[in-house]
Amino acid sequence: MCPDVKFSASLVLEMAKGTLLVVLFALTVVGQALTPSTYFTTVDKERLRTIFLSAEPYQPDNLQALHYSVLGLDLLGAGHVEPSKSCKVVQKGVDSDNVESLFYASSAARSLGSAHCKLSVGSQAKSVLEAAIVDGAPTRTIYQAVAALANLGLPIDAKKVSSALLDTLKVEDSPLSHGYAFYAASYLKGDLKTFFDLIEDVIAQADEIDEKFLQFESGLYTTAIVLDSSYKLAAAHKKEPTVLADKVTQFANYMLNRKHMDSLKNAATILSAIKTLTENKFHVPIAVTLASQVSVSDQYPTVQVRVSDLLGGSLGKVTVTADTARHIGDDAIVMSKKPFKASSLDSALYELDFLEAKPACGFYAITVSISPQTKDSRLIGTSGAEVRVKVTTKVAIENVELGVADKDQTTAPRMTRLQPPHKVVRTLEADHLQRIIMKFQLRNTAADSLMAAHQTFVRLTNQKTRREIIFVAEVDSSNTYTFDLDVGSREKEFGYLSGQYTMELIVGDAVIQNPLSWIFADVNLKFSDTLQSAPDRLDGYKAKPEIKHTFRVADKRPSTFISNVFTVMVLLPLLLLLVMWMKIGVNVSNFPLSLSAIGFHVGVAAIFGLYYLYWVQLNMFETLRYLGLIGIPTFLCGNRLLSSIAAKRLEVSRRGPKPGSYRVCCSVKANQ
Incomplete structure (x- = not known):
C-alpha cells in the first residue's frame, strides 16, 4: 500500500459512479433467491403511518378514507390520538339506508375499539343489510353487508349468504370477486368446503414474473385481497389452504416490492395482507436481509443478516448457517457450513466473520439456511436464501x-x-x-x-x-x-x-x-x-455558417426561333379550324346568352391563358394557386351550362324538332 497517494472522493463520483451503480443494481436484483430479501422496516412503518394520518381531519361525507386510515393505524399498532373524536365523525356520517356507508362506519368503529366507539344505527339497518344479500348481487356488496352485520353484532343467515355468493360467482368469476366472496364466507359458520376448494383454482390464475413474483392481472389491490381473504377463509375452515409454499413466497415478494405505494386504500390493504402472512397458522414466510453494509473489508469484516417475519418481527431462537459462500466471478467456494452467531444487540440479527475464510477481493453470494430451535412447521423459505456482499481491498x-x-x-x-x-x-x-x-x-x-x-x-x-x-x-x-x-x-x-x-x-x-x-x-x-x-x-462547438435553401436553377430555354416555330405549330390546328368554319358556315344563333355560358367560356379561355403564362413566366406553385382560383367558378358555370342544355334537349325531344333546324349549339347549316 502507498499511504501518500492522494485519495479523491470526487474521483469516485466522476469516474466510478456509473460502474458502481450498475454493480449495486446487480447485487440487489440479479440472481436473488426466492426467499424475501426485504421486509417492512421501521422507516416503512413510519411512512405508512404518515399516509394514514394524512386522511385527517376526517369528514363525515368520506367514511371510506376514515375506514382505511383507522384500519391502517390499528394494523400498525400505532393506535389513534383522538378515537372519541373520530367516532363522532363516524356517527355523524353513517347512513343507515346505505350498505356501503354501514360497512365503512361499522369497520371504522371496530378498528377504533368498543371502548372508544359504540356505533348506533337505525332499526332499519338490519333490513337494509339483509336485503342486499340476494342472488345476483355483486360479491363486493354481499361482503360489505355480511361484514357490517358481523361488526354490528347482528345475526347472519349463512345459507342465504352462501346461495347468493355461489349464484354471483357463476357470472362474476374474476379473482377480485372471489376475494370478496372468501371474505364474506370467512364470517359464516358451518361447512365452508365449497368456498375453500375455490382457493386453489383462483391462485392458479395468477401470473408469474421473472420466476420471483406472482400477481393477478388487476394489480396490487386484487393480489392483496385474494391472498388476505384466502388465509382468513382457511382460518375459518380450520384447514391449510392448498397453496404451494413457493407461490406464497412469490406473492409476498410482489407485495414487498410494491411497499412504497402512497395510496391510502392500497397501503391499508397490503398491510392487512402482510400482517395475515405473519400471524396465520399455516404459512409464515421468512425474510432474510443483509443488515450490514455491502462492503466487507479489514475495517468491517463482519457480515450481518436479519432473519425475521415480513413485518420485521423476531422468529425466536433459530440457527442460521452459511451453507456456501461463492465467488460470483469464477464460482469458487470459499466457505461452507459456517454458522452465524446471534447478535447481542438484536435477537433477529446474526453475524459472521467473513474474512476468516481469507477471500479474494470481488463479489460473493452467501447462501443461508435457517433452522428454528423449536420446531415450527409454518415457516417457509428456511433454505436457499441468498445475500450478496463484496470484499474490498486497498491498492x-x-x-x-x-x-x-x-x-x-x-x-x-x-x-x-x-x-x-x-x-x-x-x-x-x-x-x-x-x-x-x-x-x-x-x-x-x-x-x-x-x-x-x-x-x-x-x-x-x-x-x-x-x-x-x-x-x-x-x-x-x-x-x-x-x-x-x-x-x-x-x-x-x-x-x-x-x-x-x-x-x-x-x-x-x-x-x-x-x-x-x-x-x-x-x-x-x-x-x-x-x-x-x-x-x-x-472546433466542434463553434457556430457553423447558416444553411439557406435554394431552388434548382431553371433549365436554359431554347432559342427564340425554335420557340416561335413550336408556337406556330401549336396554333396551326386552331387556324385550320377557323378557316373550315368560314368555308362551310357556322350557326351561333343557339349560343345561350346566360351568365353560366359566358362564365364557362371565359373561364376556359382564362385557363388556356394561364397555361401560356406558366410557359413564359410563372412557376408551378404560382400556377397551381391561380388555377385553383379560376377553376372553381369555371367548374360551377360549366356544370350549370350542361344542366341547362340537357334540360332544353329533353324539352325539344318531347315537342319534336323544327324542320330544317339542329338542336346542337353552334351547329353547321345544311346546304339547301
Missing part, C-alpha cells in the same frame, strides 16, 4: 516508468522510474513525431499480489484552456498496464492545441477502497505547424 501503484520515444522506434525510449506520489521534476517534451510511453502495476496490498482494476485512465489537461482528454491504460496477461500515446495520430483529439499539459493517472473499481488520482508529470506537446494555424475549423 498501491508500483513499478512506474515514463518516457518519450521516437515514432519510428529508431532509438530506444528514455524511460524514467517514478515513485508515487512524487511528480516528475522536469517537463517532458514531445512532438507529433514522438510517442509517450508509461508502464505501471497495481498491487493488492491485502493479498500481496498484482491485480487489474476496472477503470484505469490517463487524463491530460491543457494548463491554459483547462481542456482535458482521457485515454484508457491497457493491461496485459501479466497485469502490467501500458499507456502508449502516439502524439501525431492523436492531434485531432487534442484540437491541434500545442502547449503544456498535466498528466494524471486515475484508478477506480467497485472493490477498491482507495481510488487513486495521481498527477505524475507535465508534458509540452507540439503538434504539426500546418494544422496548428487553423484550429478554428476543428
Whole structure:
C-alpha cells in the first residue's frame, strides 16, 4: 500500500459512479433467491403511518378514507390520538339506508375499539343489510353487508349468504370477486368446503414474473385481497389452504416490492395482507436481509443478516448457517457450513466473520439456511436464501516508468522510474513525431499480489484552456498496464492545441477502497505547424455558417426561333379550324346568352391563358394557386351550362324538332 497517494472522493463520483451503480443494481436484483430479501422496516412503518394520518381531519361525507386510515393505524399498532373524536365523525356520517356507508362506519368503529366507539344505527339497518344479500348481487356488496352485520353484532343467515355468493360467482368469476366472496364466507359458520376448494383454482390464475413474483392481472389491490381473504377463509375452515409454499413466497415478494405505494386504500390493504402472512397458522414466510453494509473489508469484516417475519418481527431462537459462500466471478467456494452467531444487540440479527475464510477481493453470494430451535412447521423459505456482499481491498501503484520515444522506434525510449506520489521534476517534451510511453502495476496490498482494476485512465489537461482528454491504460496477461500515446495520430483529439499539459493517472473499481488520482508529470506537446494555424475549423462547438435553401436553377430555354416555330405549330390546328368554319358556315344563333355560358367560356379561355403564362413566366406553385382560383367558378358555370342544355334537349325531344333546324349549339347549316 502507498499511504501518500492522494485519495479523491470526487474521483469516485466522476469516474466510478456509473460502474458502481450498475454493480449495486446487480447485487440487489440479479440472481436473488426466492426467499424475501426485504421486509417492512421501521422507516416503512413510519411512512405508512404518515399516509394514514394524512386522511385527517376526517369528514363525515368520506367514511371510506376514515375506514382505511383507522384500519391502517390499528394494523400498525400505532393506535389513534383522538378515537372519541373520530367516532363522532363516524356517527355523524353513517347512513343507515346505505350498505356501503354501514360497512365503512361499522369497520371504522371496530378498528377504533368498543371502548372508544359504540356505533348506533337505525332499526332499519338490519333490513337494509339483509336485503342486499340476494342472488345476483355483486360479491363486493354481499361482503360489505355480511361484514357490517358481523361488526354490528347482528345475526347472519349463512345459507342465504352462501346461495347468493355461489349464484354471483357463476357470472362474476374474476379473482377480485372471489376475494370478496372468501371474505364474506370467512364470517359464516358451518361447512365452508365449497368456498375453500375455490382457493386453489383462483391462485392458479395468477401470473408469474421473472420466476420471483406472482400477481393477478388487476394489480396490487386484487393480489392483496385474494391472498388476505384466502388465509382468513382457511382460518375459518380450520384447514391449510392448498397453496404451494413457493407461490406464497412469490406473492409476498410482489407485495414487498410494491411497499412504497402512497395510496391510502392500497397501503391499508397490503398491510392487512402482510400482517395475515405473519400471524396465520399455516404459512409464515421468512425474510432474510443483509443488515450490514455491502462492503466487507479489514475495517468491517463482519457480515450481518436479519432473519425475521415480513413485518420485521423476531422468529425466536433459530440457527442460521452459511451453507456456501461463492465467488460470483469464477464460482469458487470459499466457505461452507459456517454458522452465524446471534447478535447481542438484536435477537433477529446474526453475524459472521467473513474474512476468516481469507477471500479474494470481488463479489460473493452467501447462501443461508435457517433452522428454528423449536420446531415450527409454518415457516417457509428456511433454505436457499441468498445475500450478496463484496470484499474490498486497498491498492498501491508500483513499478512506474515514463518516457518519450521516437515514432519510428529508431532509438530506444528514455524511460524514467517514478515513485508515487512524487511528480516528475522536469517537463517532458514531445512532438507529433514522438510517442509517450508509461508502464505501471497495481498491487493488492491485502493479498500481496498484482491485480487489474476496472477503470484505469490517463487524463491530460491543457494548463491554459483547462481542456482535458482521457485515454484508457491497457493491461496485459501479466497485469502490467501500458499507456502508449502516439502524439501525431492523436492531434485531432487534442484540437491541434500545442502547449503544456498535466498528466494524471486515475484508478477506480467497485472493490477498491482507495481510488487513486495521481498527477505524475507535465508534458509540452507540439503538434504539426500546418494544422496548428487553423484550429478554428476543428472546433466542434463553434457556430457553423447558416444553411439557406435554394431552388434548382431553371433549365436554359431554347432559342427564340425554335420557340416561335413550336408556337406556330401549336396554333396551326386552331387556324385550320377557323378557316373550315368560314368555308362551310357556322350557326351561333343557339349560343345561350346566360351568365353560366359566358362564365364557362371565359373561364376556359382564362385557363388556356394561364397555361401560356406558366410557359413564359410563372412557376408551378404560382400556377397551381391561380388555377385553383379560376377553376372553381369555371367548374360551377360549366356544370350549370350542361344542366341547362340537357334540360332544353329533353324539352325539344318531347315537342319534336323544327324542320330544317339542329338542336346542337353552334351547329353547321345544311346546304339547301
